[in-house]
Amino acid sequence: MSAAAYIRSNLVLFGALSANLGIAVAKFVAAALTGSSSMLSEGIHSVVDSTNQVLLLYGEKRADNPPDERHPFGYGRELYFWSFVVAILIFAVGAGVSFYEGYIHYSEPTELTDPTINYVVLGVAFVLEGTSWTIAMREFASVRGDNSWWTAVRKSKDPSVFIVMFEDSAALIGLVVAAIGVWASHQFDAPRLDGIASMVIGLVLAMVAVLLARETKGLLIGEPARTGIVDRVAEIVLAKEWITGVNHVRTIHSSPKQVFVAISADFRDDLTMGEAEGLIEGLEDELTAAIPELRSIYIRPEKASCAVDFLAGPSAARTKP
Template sequence: MASGSKHVVYAALAGNLAIAVTKFAAAAWTGSSAMLSEGIHSTVDTSNQAILLLGMKRAQRPPDARHPFGHGMEIYFWAFVVALLIFALGGALSIYEGVERLLHPEPIHQPWVNFLVLGIAIAIEGSVFRIAWKELRHQQPNRSIWQALRLSKDPSVFAIFCEDAAALAGLTVALLGVGLAYFLHMPVFDGIASILIGLILVATAVFLARETLSLMTGEAASTALLSDIRGVLTADPRVLELGEVLTMHLGPSEVLVAVSLDFDETLSGEEVETTMRELTRALESSRDEISRVFLRPVRSIGEAPTPVLP
């Protein structure tokens, strides 16, 4: 796992832990529903970062007899758990708290405490968000943010980025809700803000769940990587034709490649074996994320057979 990814998670963990404590203190002092929802939000985020660190550690375990391809995919499971926690503990509880406040509105006391805490929280979350932004741009420098999120295979980066983006959006909503509730003397806005924060968290959870579920179920490599693989193989004059080119992510930076290909018929069996070894080395050196290569020689590819992994 890249050290940059860990740096992002540690920064988010420290920031959210500090913010959670101050938000709960402010909620208890002022009675703000939106601030309580934000405290729940930061607590969930803190737990999520701890879970991601656990997943990153477990994913780094070496291959063994039961897991010959390693444990890299385990990070996707823990990222999926993070999405579930955001949905259940963050989104659902915030919506519930907001509905309760709408049914039983109460005035906010000493709102300056909320404004102060929200201002500090925005500054801290903004700095953490900047770290996640820089790491995402480092991994996907030539993509839009939306494309970078969809193409990133590292949950420790895209999950933190989404959490921090949701946190900044939630803080903005909380600030508006508390401000409107106080200046207009309408506590209902505090409850509405809490519900909106919950909806932001639910939307974030749904997006993360979809992305991590795809990776958990064997997502293929990017089209750019597939193109590079085809380029390396077709550039060799000993390769006449490619059959199926199958890829699967074994982890954020580990890709399995399985290819069926037709070699020049004039090659002897020994020459075919030599060619396969050379092509395997060429593929592994072409991109750092290619960690496992399986080549299957076939004759006269018309309808490409399904490669059988040895």
């Protein structure tokens, strides 16, 4: 893949990374000048987000590596691994440090200073984060189809898009909380409120991290292809006159766009082994042409009476009328 194609395919990640790097610098400068705990928490949040985007880009790059002797099914799951690391970083660093800093500033409040620079930085950050969030939402909307947003997240096999979407959503919420904290601490002359705002930001990040960890864990362990792919595979196989039934179709995503499929089918009894080998090879080519996501195909001749689907039992077999 060329550099231009790589950037285009990861536009959401590059957009989020660019926004977060600039925002992080501005937030830390504002925190240093004003002593705001919530601004410091927001700066840490932006650094964590920037690191997360770098890790996801690294995972995307590694996932494109072709299969080799050590990894015969490719490196696709590297993206799932780094996505899980991202969730851990958000929880351990983003949420943990934000909550800790908030507690410190609540216990030992600092003297209030002119908050103008905080409001300027928060406003610019909201515009940049909102732009990144809009890009992520549009990208996710283009692939979710008729599903609800939550259902689409649960079914999605590409964590890079929905992670950025959740990160940016948490960032926008955090900016609002930080702005309220800065305003309230000056309005009521109570600097402890700024520390409380920082702890609230930490809790928001913790909730997002738990949600992302749950979703990426399923991908890392292994999730099946969508029902449409399974049904299409069974339909193509069952259409062959030399196959009398499909016992079961097993699938698992090795990357967002790569699927391993194992098929148990009942072959016609009069086929010789030599004939079956040629027919299976042709069937694999047809499946790959019809469903490009299929990268590894395993077809096992098996009598229906001997094949038991441990997921649904013998009734799951598809036979010809």
